[in-house]
Amino acid sequence: MSEAALAVSEIDKLCTYPGCTRPRRPDPATGRPSRYCERADEGGGPIHNRGTAWKARRAHTGDAPPREDGLTAPVSMARATLEQRLSELPGRFEDLRQYLDGVVLDLRAAGDVEAAGSEVEDAHREALTKVTEAERRAAAAERTARSAEAAAKAAQEEREEADALTEEATAEAARIKADAQAEIAHAHERLAVAEAGFAAKLAERDAEVEQARRDVAAARVEAAAAVAAQNAATAEAARERDTAAGLRQELDNTRRDLQSARSEFQAQIDAARHDLQEAAAEAATIRVALAEARAQAAAAERASDSARESLESLRGDLERQRAEAQSEREVLRTAHAEQLAQLQRNADDRVSVLTEALHAAREMARLALPTTNTDEQ
Structure with missing residues (x-):
């Protein structure tokens, strides 16, 4: 076997990952022969396999787009920028075809045997002493041809790998599209x-709002009734005040009458005393007049006592009426205050219940709307 054939055989046993010189190993997943060592570099990096080698060659030729760190799986990259990659596939295939056509032209130029023979003949014509050098150059040309053939074979395999990756990406895109359509249909159902x-919930909230309106209207009617009751109580208190004023006026009149009676009684006493003094000289007539005066004085005293008792009774009646009026006013005021407090509590309870119901409806609507927006997205 020639030296060039041995070199090609040794090259065929090495990993075809760019820059790797380790021997090939079988695919750990299938056990089938592989063109890669299926190991990562000692300093870190991706495992040498078909997908990572394809990306490394693209990065080496400057065709690889910028990627995020850690995205080494071609399926994940295809998912990330599926539409962009699919739109770029025709151009990429065209670039790859042009690249492979250039490689084939280079291989043809490098493996041109006639050109090699021409060079050998020229070398023989130039000098017979350079025959050995010409043979060495011929061997180098043969090795170059072998290397070119190996490169062409590797390029063909890379093309096959690219086609396989394209098919996988297309199948993955179809699956993703089907999943997306299923998710969209499910999202429409959830929506x-x-x-x-x-x-x-909106209909229930409208019913609750309508009931709340009716409750508010009833509360307003109750409040109007309470206001009417308060006005009636105020009018009754005014009438009580007028009655008390009339009693006071009557008491004042009674006091004036009593004062007048006292004045008259005092005048009578003074007249009786005057008569008694005038009748002192006339004893017989004075006794009769004195007896009459005593009788009149007793009657006047009884009248005074009766007037005094009537005044005390009137005062007692007035005090009782005042106490009763005050008690009735306190009862009315307390009842009115309790009615107002109860109405206020009822109104506050209804407002609180309605507010809580409205807040709950708004919260449920707010929670439902973001969920709907998320499903739509």
Whole structure:
């Protein structure tokens, strides 16, 4: 076997990952022969396999687009920028075809045997002493041809690998599209269910709002009744005040009458004393007049006592009426205050219940809307 054939045989046993010189190993997943060592570099990096070698060659030729760190799986990259990659596939295939056509032309130029023979003949014509050098150059040309053939074979394999990756990416894109369509259909179903639930909740909230309006109207009617009761109580208190004023006026009149009676009684006493003094000289007539005066004085005293008792009774009646009026006013005021407090509590309870119901409806609507927006997205 020639030296060139041995070199090609040794090259065929090495990993074809760019820059790797380790021997090839079988595919750990299938056990089939592989063109790669299936190991990562000692300093770190991706495992040498078909996908990573393809990306490394693209990066080496400057055709690889910028990628995020850690995205080494071609399927993941295809998912990340599927539409862009699919739109770039025709151009990439065209570039690859042009590249392979150039490689084939280079191989043809490098493996041109006639050109090699021409060079040998020229070398023989130039000098017979350079025959050995010409043979060495011929051997180098043969090795170059072998290397070119190996490169062409590797390029063909790379093309096959690129086609396989393209098929995988296309299948993955179809699967992703089917999954996306299924998710969209499921999202539409969830959206329809959410819309139906939201419509039901909205109808329930409208019913609660209508009931709240009716409750507010009833509360307003009750408040109006309470105000009317308060006005009636105020009018009754005014009448009580007028009655008390009349009693006071009557008491004042009674006091004036009593004072007048006292004045008259005092005048009578003074007249009786005057008569008694005038009748001192006339004893017989004075006794009769004195007896009459005593009788009149007793009657006047009884009248005074009766007037005094009437005044005390009137005062007692007035005090009782005042106490009763005050008690009735306190009872009315307390009842009115309790009615107002109860109405206020009822109104506050209704407002609190309605506010909580409204807040709950708004919260449920707010929670339903972001879920709907998320499903749509």
